[in-house]
Amino acid sequence: MPKTLIKQGVIVTAADTYQGDILVEDERIVQIGQNLRPERDAEVIDATGCYVFPGAIDEHTHMAMPFNGTVTADWNTETVAAAIGGTTTIVDFAKQEKGDTLAHTAEVWKRRADGRTAIDYSLHVAITDLTDAVLDEIAHIVQSGVATLKLFMAYKGETMVDDATLLTTLQVARDVGALVMVHAENGDAIDILQRQLIAAGKTEPKYHAVSRPIEIEAEATRRAIALAKVADAPIFIVHVSGLDSLEEVRRARAAGQPVFAETCPQYLLLDESYLVLPDFEGAKYVCSPPLRAALNQEKLWHGLANGTLQAIGTDHCSFNFAQQKHLGAHDFRKIPNGVGGIENWIQLLYTYGVKTGRISLNQLVELTSTNPAKYMGLFPKKGTIAVGTDADIVVFDPAVEQTITAANQKQNSDYSVYEGFRIDGAPRHVLLRGKVIVTEGAYVGDLRDGQFVHANPYGAA
Amino acid sequence: MPKTLIKQGVIVTAADTYQGDILVEDERIVQIGQNLRPERDAEVIDATGCYVFPGAIDEHTHMAMPFNGTVTADWNTETVAAAIGGTTTIVDFAKQEKGDTLAHTAEVWKRRADGRTAIDYSLHVAITDLTDAVLDEIAHIVQSGVATLKLFMAYKGETMVDDATLLTTLQVARDVGALVMVHAENGDAIDILQRQLIAAGKTEPKYHAVSRPIEIEAEATRRAIALAKVADAPIFIVHVSGLDSLEEVRRARAAGQPVFAETCPQYLLLDESYLVLPDFEGAKYVCSPPLRAALNQEKLWHGLANGTLQAIGTDHCSFNFAQQKHLGAHDFRKIPNGVGGIENWIQLLYTYGVKTGRISLNQLVELTSTNPAKYMGLFPKKGTIAVGTDADIVVFDPAVEQTITAANQKQNSDYSVYEGFRIDGAPRHVLLRGKVIVTEGAYVGDLRDGQFVHANPYGAA
Amino acid sequence: MPKTLIKQGVIVTAADTYQGDILVEDERIVQIGQNLRPERDAEVIDATGCYVFPGAIDEHTHMAMPFNGTVTADWNTETVAAAIGGTTTIVDFAKQEKGDTLAHTAEVWKRRADGRTAIDYSLHVAITDLTDAVLDEIAHIVQSGVATLKLFMAYKGETMVDDATLLTTLQVARDVGALVMVHAENGDAIDILQRQLIAAGKTEPKYHAVSRPIEIEAEATRRAIALAKVADAPIFIVHVSGLDSLEEVRRARAAGQPVFAETCPQYLLLDESYLVLPDFEGAKYVCSPPLRAALNQEKLWHGLANGTLQAIGTDHCSFNFAQQKHLGAHDFRKIPNGVGGIENWIQLLYTYGVKTGRISLNQLVELTSTNPAKYMGLFPKKGTIAVGTDADIVVFDPAVEQTITAANQKQNSDYSVYEGFRIDGAPRHVLLRGKVIVTEGAYVGDLRDGQFVHANPYGAA
Amino acid sequence: MPKTLIKQGVIVTAADTYQGDILVEDERIVQIGQNLRPERDAEVIDATGCYVFPGAIDEHTHMAMPFNGTVTADWNTETVAAAIGGTTTIVDFAKQEKGDTLAHTAEVWKRRADGRTAIDYSLHVAITDLTDAVLDEIAHIVQSGVATLKLFMAYKGETMVDDATLLTTLQVARDVGALVMVHAENGDAIDILQRQLIAAGKTEPKYHAVSRPIEIEAEATRRAIALAKVADAPIFIVHVSGLDSLEEVRRARAAGQPVFAETCPQYLLLDESYLVLPDFEGAKYVCSPPLRAALNQEKLWHGLANGTLQAIGTDHCSFNFAQQKHLGAHDFRKIPNGVGGIENWIQLLYTYGVKTGRISLNQLVELTSTNPAKYMGLFPKKGTIAVGTDADIVVFDPAVEQTITAANQKQNSDYSVYEGFRIDGAPRHVLLRGKVIVTEGAYVGDLRDGQFVHANPYGAA
Ligand SMILES: [Zn+2]
Ligand SMILES: [Zn+2]
Ligand SMILES: [Zn+2]
Ligand SMILES: [Zn+2]
Ligand SMILES: [Zn+2]
Ligand SMILES: [Zn+2]
Ligand SMILES: [Zn+2]
Ligand SMILES: [Zn+2]
Known part of the structure; x- marks a missing residue:
């Protein structure tokens, strides 16, 4: 898989909020830094103005x-x-x-x-x-x-x-x-x-x-x-x-x-x-x-x-x-x-x-x-943005404004309980173990992407 | 049944504590007063120095x-x-x-x-x-x-x-x-x-x-x-x-x-x-x-x-x-x-x-x-000392001092969980619907004395 | 002072509710009984259908x-x-x-x-x-x-x-x-x-x-x-x-x-x-x-x-x-x-x-x-209906219906905060230490009736 | 200031626990990664077996x-x-x-x-x-x-x-x-x-x-x-x-x-x-x-x-x-x-x-x-390990065992309230804005190292 570099986003974890670049390789986050230089083969995602959530x-x-x-x-x-x-x-x-x-x-x-x-x-x-x-x-x-x-x-x-x-x-x-x-x-x-x-x-x-x-x-x-x-x-x-x-x-x-x-x-x-x-x-x-x-x-x-x-x-x-x-x-x-x-x-x-x-x-x-x-026993493989974790990453653009309506939803239902609710912000890009599955808000993935994740016993982490 | 006059006790109810005489007639309390004069046929119980409880x-x-x-x-x-x-x-x-x-x-x-x-x-x-x-x-x-x-x-x-x-x-x-x-x-x-x-x-x-x-x-x-x-x-x-x-x-x-x-x-x-x-x-x-x-x-x-x-x-x-x-x-x-x-x-x-x-x-x-x-639906027939109520009365002498021991108890058991507990006070006389069933601490009643009491529905009183 | 006999009311104390007659003599309640016979010189107050409150x-x-x-x-x-x-x-x-x-x-x-x-x-x-x-x-x-x-x-x-x-x-x-x-x-x-x-x-x-x-x-x-x-x-x-x-x-x-x-x-x-x-x-x-x-x-x-x-x-x-x-x-x-x-x-x-x-x-x-x-240290002289207490008694007729209005009040004010409130029940007679000061709802007392009451220390009662 | 690379520690933040290397440059953390290669001029601190705390x-x-x-x-x-x-x-x-x-x-x-x-x-x-x-x-x-x-x-x-x-x-x-x-x-x-x-x-x-x-x-x-x-x-x-x-x-x-x-x-x-x-x-x-x-x-x-x-x-x-x-x-x-x-x-x-x-x-x-x-208004400059923050870092060795005694303390007092308390773990190295001030548990800094930190208003972060 090619490397991916997510640049200039505001990375948000349960504890921290900071600007940084994230380098993804082989499904995982391998590096977080300031002004990381894109390597030759890396795909670059510009996260300027966006939050970067796990x-x-x-x-x-x-x-x-x-x-x-x-x-x-x-x-x-x-x-x-x-x-x-x-x-x-x-x-x-x-x-x-x-x-x-x-x-x-x-x-x-x-x-x-x-x-x-x-x-x-x-x-x-x-x-x-x-x-x-x-x-x-x-x-x-x-x-x-x-x-x-x-x-x-x-x-x-x-x-x-x-x-x-x-x-x-x-x-x-x-x-x-x-x-x-x-x-x-x-x-x-x-x-x-x-x-x-x-x-x-x-x-x-x-x-x-x-x-x-x-x-x-x-x-x-x-x-x-x-x-x-x-x-x-x-x-x-x-x-x-x-x-x-x-x-x-x-x-x-x-x-x-x-x-x-x-x-x-x-x-x-x-x-x-x-x-x-x-x-x-x-x-x-x-x-x-x-x-x-x-x-x-x-x-x-x-x-x-x-x-x-x-x-x-x-x-x-x-x-x-x-x-x-x-x-x-x-x-x-x-x-x-x-x-x-x-x-x-x-x-x-x-x-x-x-x-x-x-x-x-x-x-x-x-x-x-x-x-x-x-x-649920998935941490730290899932649940945060840190080196070594699965590169499950959401580039969230806070500037988007939408209104929820069943007419537009991907959920397979003929209604939404939130019909008419105004919402701010939207995922612009979503990565699943490093693979981009959503780009500019559109789904670009495959139904074979998802995998079963082995959960660890309670207290094991 | 003869009348009974309980004299000079300190009557105690859920609300009150006061000295008074109690006249009992036909199973009930018919009069409470100060210095009630004993009628000819009344048995008199001297409650001086005692509490009179229901x-x-x-x-x-x-x-x-x-x-x-x-x-x-x-x-x-x-x-x-x-x-x-x-x-x-x-x-x-x-x-x-x-x-x-x-x-x-x-x-x-x-x-x-x-x-x-x-x-x-x-x-x-x-x-x-x-x-x-x-x-x-x-x-x-x-x-x-x-x-x-x-x-x-x-x-x-x-x-x-x-x-x-x-x-x-x-x-x-x-x-x-x-x-x-x-x-x-x-x-x-x-x-x-x-x-x-x-x-x-x-x-x-x-x-x-x-x-x-x-x-x-x-x-x-x-x-x-x-x-x-x-x-x-x-x-x-x-x-x-x-x-x-x-x-x-x-x-x-x-x-x-x-x-x-x-x-x-x-x-x-x-x-x-x-x-x-x-x-x-x-x-x-x-x-x-x-x-x-x-x-x-x-x-x-x-x-x-x-x-x-x-x-x-x-x-x-x-x-x-x-x-x-x-x-x-x-x-x-x-x-x-x-x-x-x-x-x-x-x-x-x-x-x-x-x-x-x-x-x-x-x-x-x-x-x-x-x-x-x-x-339990028994009030006011039971549960207080007031005119009209059943004359269920305890003349309680607070000066008595005893120690509980199974050896002396009337309860039919070979032990008491309160063995050795010191207790102050004791019933001197007990009346059940006007009949004296305990005198000077001794049982003088009959096992036919007790009656079933009809309980009223909750909230009826 | 003449004796007063309050007959046939439903006496209410903090604990009890029962029918009885109350005999008042020398400012105090001296007797409570069922069907007390009025003595010759006693004034009789008929409390039929009324509550008798302290x-x-x-x-x-x-x-x-x-x-x-x-x-x-x-x-x-x-x-x-x-x-x-x-x-x-x-x-x-x-x-x-x-x-x-x-x-x-x-x-x-x-x-x-x-x-x-x-x-x-x-x-x-x-x-x-x-x-x-x-x-x-x-x-x-x-x-x-x-x-x-x-x-x-x-x-x-x-x-x-x-x-x-x-x-x-x-x-x-x-x-x-x-x-x-x-x-x-x-x-x-x-x-x-x-x-x-x-x-x-x-x-x-x-x-x-x-x-x-x-x-x-x-x-x-x-x-x-x-x-x-x-x-x-x-x-x-x-x-x-x-x-x-x-x-x-x-x-x-x-x-x-x-x-x-x-x-x-x-x-x-x-x-x-x-x-x-x-x-x-x-x-x-x-x-x-x-x-x-x-x-x-x-x-x-x-x-x-x-x-x-x-x-x-x-x-x-x-x-x-x-x-x-x-x-x-x-x-x-x-x-x-x-x-x-x-x-x-x-x-x-x-x-x-x-x-x-x-x-x-x-x-x-x-x-x-x-x-x-x-x-407040006034009990049991005040605060209940029992023999020996001050005969401060209210014969309360629950059947009266009124509406509060400043126009009718005895309080010296040009308004009432309860203006227009419907109220049920009213004192018919009020006795202060045996003296009738309210009769049929009307004040019949004297401003010299009231006395200072000596309060006992807390816990003394 | 030379760069510093802290290698192989288990980095702990308020949210995360993960293994990673930290590169420090110009007082700040500039990169966190897996297997970061030490640059030529970087001092390397081996944190193997240690926690790395902010x-x-x-x-x-x-x-x-x-x-x-x-x-x-x-x-x-x-x-x-x-x-x-x-x-x-x-x-x-x-x-x-x-x-x-x-x-x-x-x-x-x-x-x-x-x-x-x-x-x-x-x-x-x-x-x-x-x-x-x-x-x-x-x-x-x-x-x-x-x-x-x-x-x-x-x-x-x-x-x-x-x-x-x-x-x-x-x-x-x-x-x-x-x-x-x-x-x-x-x-x-x-x-x-x-x-x-x-x-x-x-x-x-x-x-x-x-x-x-x-x-x-x-x-x-x-x-x-x-x-x-x-x-x-x-x-x-x-x-x-x-x-x-x-x-x-x-x-x-x-x-x-x-x-x-x-x-x-x-x-x-x-x-x-x-x-x-x-x-x-x-x-x-x-x-x-x-x-x-x-x-x-x-x-x-x-x-x-x-x-x-x-x-x-x-x-x-x-x-x-x-x-x-x-x-x-x-x-x-x-x-x-x-x-x-x-x-x-x-x-x-x-x-x-x-x-x-x-x-x-x-x-x-x-x-x-x-x-x-x-x-206290110091975040995110202080208080976490993330790129961009001050390189205030503690390499904490959990294997050390000590007993507190005033005889050994650096605090200027003739006693310790924790005298005799057993403690596990100890800082091996401490960095203040990238400068190593403690090495192998010994203070190697200077009293001019410390600076006043400007606190931001509440809610500003
Ligand atoms: Zn469910
Ligand atoms: Zn459920
Ligand atoms: Zn039971
Ligand atoms: Zn049970
Ligand atoms: Zn006040
Ligand atoms: Zn006040
Ligand atoms: Zn302080
Ligand atoms: Zn203080």
Whole structure:
């Protein structure tokens, strides 16, 4: 591969902001300097006036995932959208089928991804059926490069696990260096509330949120944290949606417990008022946990700024409106849960986070790249700009101004939850392990570019 | 029945402390005055130098209850012990057998009690098998005078209910005026920890406590509170054993939620150090939740003093050491859970609570009589000294000094967890609905004295 | 004096609610019973359908107090208004003039009151000039029946004391059984903010509130509590106006510190939106601390219900609008601080507290009579209905419906901050030490009825 | 200056840990790469097996500062000690004399430092006399490169300012980009307590701590934060010594307020038990705030790990024991307040923080270099390893094992508070703006090496 020299950009890491040139060779960053002279064979990218970020790492995606009888948008479109938006690695949730092994689960997922992904990927495995055999398998799956386990405390009768499973998994995970991630909502309570709502004829999208009040998210968060304390294991809470759950994370961290947590752009930027849009449009915004009252947004931003939340993931779980979301036209329980967002999340966070002063540029990088890499076992190969790391690089032009519209998006969906949102800045060039896959905002890569990334056990870095 | 005149005592209610004479007629207090002249036919009790308390109400007892293949101490002995100690009403937990109706459960319990109780009693019904039929029955059982429901979040495979049951019960309870009480510990987690401890050969009594850390009590407390919030129902947390759970109660109450809670004398006066006594003596102190680190005691006293905790109950659940506790000689899981304490609780609380300044005399009455009566639907018939109320009266001589020893106790057990505790004050006379059942500290009543007391729905008073 | 028999009312104390008859003789309650037969010479008051409350005790009033060059409404009118509204005792703040002794301060205040008060009164002494001589005097003033000291952390250059004074006073108070009450706002900060606002031409009433943000009330509350901790002394925080301060009280109480606090009806029922009324009407609502954002109201009600706040006082500090409030027409700093409210406070709290379910009837009595009596050293002479206590009794008819209007009020002011508020219930009869001073809602007493009440040292009861 | 090439070290920044070579030229880092080939004229430093840290920045020192009639250890010795320990920049507190200007204060301080400092320095100015002229001067002092202001809430009669001064300064600072740092203890309370202790004959060193309980530190912290909120200004709390103060910082940050705080090694590693050492040895450990109960240490470590505390400074304020500390032989108030610690702080934090797993290597760099640089306006010139930054570099050999003893120290004092502490790791080489000032652990620099560093206004970076 030819060498590449990225010149005159303002390099931003989780800690630093400085002007410098970056020399890329053999997929990696080999040199950073001032006024590096381009070698003969080097391609030169002029980054003047641009920020140079490490490629974003979306630690929370659901590609081509079966859900409620349908399936989320596929790798081939969504990873291209991701690339254009500055994301160079995702960590996708490989969901165990009942009775399946973890190894086979990961294998199935890799088969779906390989040859169909524009960017690198790593995997979490979502355990839904914890037999003794599966318990024994955890050590092996970690050794095979899948170091994060996901458990659902919700979706009763489907993926939900009981507290015994959660505790046992935490104990085993602690011993083998796996990090347990939990979807924290009380599935029992949701199930009861949903039956009652439907029985009462309350079938519209907004009742999805009514059936999942924040109290039962906060409760489950507290519960998971308590079980982790008992297991003496670290834990990672996904998609914290509002203040009540955030408080549980804060309390545990104040007490010195290794509790980590993410939130998602939709909880920072959208709120429950979207759920009552007419003509079933509320269904577009149905995800779990649901969108909350607007006052939670500022609390989550504070949590990002003050270190209570360590990461942002998109929970990209994309469906189309015309067919898929309409599966729940007469019963909100049948609306596929999830929203898309991987295409523009960095721009949204830059616009509404950095430019408003809520978080710093360094925090943007930390929250969307460095920390995801660290917690998911990908650091320092991924997640920063330093010599020796993979040359996953985004040249981000802050001067671009755009408005999000589904009409233009690369995400394979007929709508965007951020329709009409103004965004500042855009990736001009994106490199994946040194290869330019986006130039002047256009995708120029190949679906064979992306590779599986072996994750290291928690605490190994 | 002849009239009785109690003269010159210092009458203490939850609010007041004043000198006065009390005239009792036809089971009730009919007059309170200064220098009431004894009518011709009135028996006169001189209460000079004594406090006159309303009879204590122990809202939390387990009489003749099957547990782990044995049975707790019986009504005939324990209620006499209670009477001598100043308790004139208990609210006992009638435990539903799987498949049984609530009505039959209560009936079984009444059959055990009637004719064998020295004092009045009311009942909670502990639901362990919530079928649709049982759900429908809740309204009826409330109308029949059993207004409080108990649910266990622990004891997996036995009495433990899942969150769906808890939530549903809370909803129904709210509608029919029942108050739900919960034993808050995470049964799933305990089950796992216990299996692991036993598998590791850790069978001694102290491991009972290890298998039930306070984190999982606090977690369950938080969970029950969250479900009550969702159900818009009041909730009563039994036997709060330490700071972590107390904090959950405080947070909910600070937010305005109708959450109520009790603690027990053993959590105020004993601590985990007893569990490691040699010669299996630790088993004497095995109860659930277990005794905690000593520092929790002062926090619980603060909780009583500042209104976070509203009541004290004994959780009297008495076994003997020689046979019953020894069932667990080789496996702590088989140690019957529970300790006795109904005989001296008022004296202990007077000595270690009132005389140390931790709570006031009025608070003693409020916590052990007035509030239990109010929350359990017995007020104002029970729980205070006022005209019109049942003449359940304790003439308490603060000058008596004693030391607790099993050798002298009326409780039917071969040990006391308070062995060697010095206590100040003692009931000199006790009246049950006007009848003197204790005179000069000696029981002079009859086991047919006690009656079932119809409890009113929550909020009806 | 003739005997009086109050028949068939529902007697309400801080603990109890029951039907009974009350016999009054020689200023005191001598008997409470069921169906007491009227003696020959007894006057009979029929209380059928009415509640019988102990007379309310307003622990926080400012009668005839010089302030900013004017003076608050006087004893002769305000105590009549108080009586009609069910208040039978006030505890007024006797404010030390610079250089004056505490004894003389109290004497001046008594001179103003004696012969001009319809109801009983006790005194706090507000220390504004703590010399060594004054420090020595504290023990004496307590012995003379003034057991509560007030210190202002605000009003710089006037009544404000520094932290050294506050700490020293707390230490001495602890030793002699005085209870220190503080007005907690940071006077230094207010002074700066006020100068800046005036300099910026911001002179309207609403800027009074801007100059006293809740942060600096909460800060001062925390500070006073810390100094009390250091001094090992109890402390009483007056007029908690919102959540931030309430939290400070809660935190200290949770830690077991003897911290007590009151709020006032205006903080429960009014909010900052009144301050922007046109035509200078905002000035009517100017008091310190200022009215807060509406969301604080519910938090304060929760604080009353859950025991964080122990009492309610009116902070009755009444001025007229036409002249007195207009002193600040061009400078909010010159608006006399304070609002009236003693006439209808019990009805307002009954209507908006009890009838809405926010507090119970018993809590109403506890918060407005029993606890004020206890904390201010007047219990059990005042503050409850029990034999032996002063016969300060209110026969309260809950069926009356009225609307507050200045046109009808007895308070000597040309406006009411509660203008247009609907109120349920009204005192039908009021007795002061057995003498009927209100009959059928009309004042029938004499300004010589009221007497000074000797307060006992803190903790003496 | 010749080029320098640092080869094969593990470079550690606040975000990254990676192997690389660093090329230094003209005082700055010009290139970082893998296997950089040494140019002909470059000096090569072999960093194999070593960490390469950015030079530590001690944001909190007191060099040659007059205090209580004596003076702290001087620049010429202490900066050499600092250099040897890996510190390449200090930010010293220039203390205004009453009546002096800020400009002159800074000038005096520079005169003391220039030509007598082995390392770079920047200045805070400690305002002790805020006249209107001084207030006006703040904008100018910021422009002159002194961007941080220090205010003392303690030391009554000496450097203590009142709340009016603090609030006003915060307002001005906000407008001109200065960051206000506060020493948060209640000086009024301390003054009272000290007088009382001395009057009671309690003159020994341990009473210094008794006179400064943590309550009054926490109170002052809360107060400063409230005033900053009112001023809408950021604030930096120096030397948080224990849990109570930490909680105040956490609460404010949770609410989104820009509050920052540091702790010091002595609060992490020492505790109050040292204060009772015999033979007046307790005096060695007298500093303000005082050492606290040991349980606070772990809470502070948690605060560092979870982001509540952003920085560590030494508060190096060194006296000798034989003469200076003995000034207080008969009166603890006369013991000069302060301890030394700049020589070994990085090693102590590495040993007891990083190696124990309490903080990560990256956090060590963040807390002792990057964040101090950011908050003190020195970033990115100082505080990280990146191209373009000053070549302040520490080659740290983790394999060295030492024991601290005063006998060997470079600090000019006859004792060390860390006497006998085992430490792992040591700086092998230290570069100051590219010049090697420490080689193989030995100081090889010159006291003319150090320069004043211009600090940028807060928020400018
Ligand atoms: Zn999820
Ligand atoms: Zn997801
Ligand atoms: Zn239980
Ligand atoms: Zn029980
Ligand atoms: Zn006031
Ligand atoms: Zn007032
Ligand atoms: Zn300091
Ligand atoms: Zn200092």
